[in-house]
Amino acid sequence: MSADRPPSMDSLLSRPETAEPLSLYGREAVKEELRRAIAAGNTEPETLIGAARESLSRRFAPTVVRVVNGTGVLLHTNLGRSPLAEGARDAIARVAAGYSTVEYEPATGHRGKRQDHVRGAARALFGAEEALVVNNNASAVYLALTALARGRAVLVSRGELVAIGGSFKIPEILEASGAFLREVGTTNRTTADDYRRALSADTALLLTVHPSNYEIRGYAISPEPSEIAAVAREAGIPWVHDQGTGCVVSLDEFGVSGERTVTNCLADGADLVTFSGDKLFGGPQAGFAVGRASLLSKLAEHPVARVVRPDKLALAGITSRSTARPPLQSRRSRREPRGSALRWPGARSRSRSFRHSRFSAAGRVPRRSSRRARSPSRGKGCRPTSSPCGFDPGLLR
Incomplete structure (x- = not known):
């Protein structure tokens, strides 16, 4: 085999290093990623198989994963609602x-x-x-x-x-x-x-x-x-x-x-x-x-x-x-202080301070895409229309 020519597909698929990807992802998916690695100019078998394994790992990684909701919208449809x-x-x-x-x-x-x-x-x-x-x-x-x-x-x-x-x-x-x-x-x-x-x-x-x-x-x-x-x-x-x-x-x-x-x-x-x-x-x-x-x-x-x-x-x-008891129980009926954690997770998020939420979300959103909220507000889906009580503007500075 010439040094500047890649190995054949059959030889790559028969190597021991390819056995695990074949069992995990299937023959066609492995071949597809090997072809992409070859098209990128790689010729060494180890390099080709390594690139294919890495690409397959990313390709088949779970896509529905947990994130921090920093949008300010508690019931965000794109983030799974409540x-x-x-x-x-x-x-x-x-x-x-x-x-x-x-x-x-x-x-x-x-x-x-x-x-x-x-x-x-x-x-x-x-x-x-x-x-x-x-x-x-x-x-x-x-x-x-x-x-x-x-x-x-x-x-x-x-x-x-x-x-x-x-x-x-x-x-x-x-x-x-x-x-x-x-x-x-x-x-x-x-x-x-x-x-x-x-x-x-x-x-x-x-x-x-x-x-x-x-x-x-x-x-x-x-x-x-x-x-x-x-x-x-x-x-x-x-x-x-x-x-x-x-x-x-x-x-x-x-x-x-x-x-x-x-x-x-x-x-x-x-x-x-x-x-x-x-x-x-x-x-x-x-x-x-x-x-x-x-x-x-x-x-x-x-x-x-x-x-x-x-x-x-x-x-x-x-x-x-x-x-169960009502998902949003009244603090008054349970004699709990204002701001206490609620039984409904979305409302519990509402009761957390902005400072606490800000630190828990630090580093999760690229700075270029972040937008600073001016006040916590109530909205119907996408646009705030009123401001809930208890807002401290100093928390946003």
């Missing part, structure tokens, strides 16, 4: 380690139903007639629309035709479900009478959506929940509300006002409320639909319900949160 509460982590680990009763009833020895694990606890927690858990909130919204409104019209305010993240758009979800969108009001002003004027014989339901990543200010108006409930009752159609966050208790004393709880939404008169399990609820990715039993039975019996059903790990985490 950290799991300790009870949820423990429950998931126990179930993941072996077999489980996901669809088995030990008392009778018969097949069980996976929804039974969360139904009773969720009903008690939210004060709902019935509850259904699916794999995420978008699925819950889609299932509700396709089960209750396929082939018929759904009323939605133009100010609530939201787009969230990269692909969740209410108009597209409506179209995919087979329902027809009927826009109501204007972007900045929608009244109860606008809903009434949009009603027709083919109207299936009234849909309202929590504006998770924007806020309309200024010359704007929207009907009160009681007015929306009245319109739905008068028309004899259900009111479906996408609450989004899964807030269980009032956040007022944590410096966040105006976030209505799931129980509030049901008390307002919503017939069906959907929300995420991995936001303020503090569980794994999941979607809830809670409300009237007659509506939930239609969702549960629909073929799509099986397509979007939760797996055993999600069930374990959600069950632990549904049967």
Whole structure:
């Protein structure tokens, strides 16, 4: 072999040093990396195999890894939303380690139903007639629309035709479900009478959506929940509300006002409320639909319900949160001082001082990409809209 010519691929693959990469990554992946090393101008077998091993190690390293959230956004979708509460982590680990009763009833020895694990606890927690858990909130919204409104019209305010993240758009979800969108009001002003004027014989339901990543200010108006409930009752159609966050208790004393709880939404008169399990609820990715039993039975019996059903790990985490004390317990009820650690990890992050968070994140973010916050603020997804109490500007200097 010439000194300036690389060895043959067969000779490289047959060398003892290549045995481990072949067993770990497969023949084609090893050949691909060896070719890249050869194309880079290397000719020594040891150098080629070493370069291929290093490249393969980087290529197949885990990509979902733990990071420090220095963005200031507690429920950051790109960073996995809420950290799991300790009870949820423990429950998931126990179930993941072996077999489980996901669809088995030990008392009778018969097949069980996976929804039974969360139904009773969720009903008690939210004060709902019935509850259904699916794999995420978008699925819950889609299932509700396709089960209750396929082939018929759904009323939605133009100010609530939201787009969230990269692909969740209410108009597209409506179209995919087979329902027809009927826009109501204007972007900045929608009244109860606008809903009434949009009603027709083919109207299936009234849909309202929590504006998770924007806020309309200024010359704007929207009907009160009681007015929306009245319109739905008068028309004899259900009111479906996408609450989004899964807030269980009032956040007022944590410096966040105006976030209505799931129980509030049901008390307002919503017939069906959907929300995420991995936001303020503090569980794994999941979607809830809670409300009237007659509506939930239609969702549960629909073929799509099986397509979007939760797996055993999600069930374990959600069950632990549904049967535990509220994810965000009141400091006042527990007689704990302000700033104490909370049971929900995301809120615990909120209670940490900026100085402590700054030091724990030191060195994790390149300086050129860092941006200094001016104040801690409350926002809906991407833009802060208010400043929580207890902020010390000196911590940012």
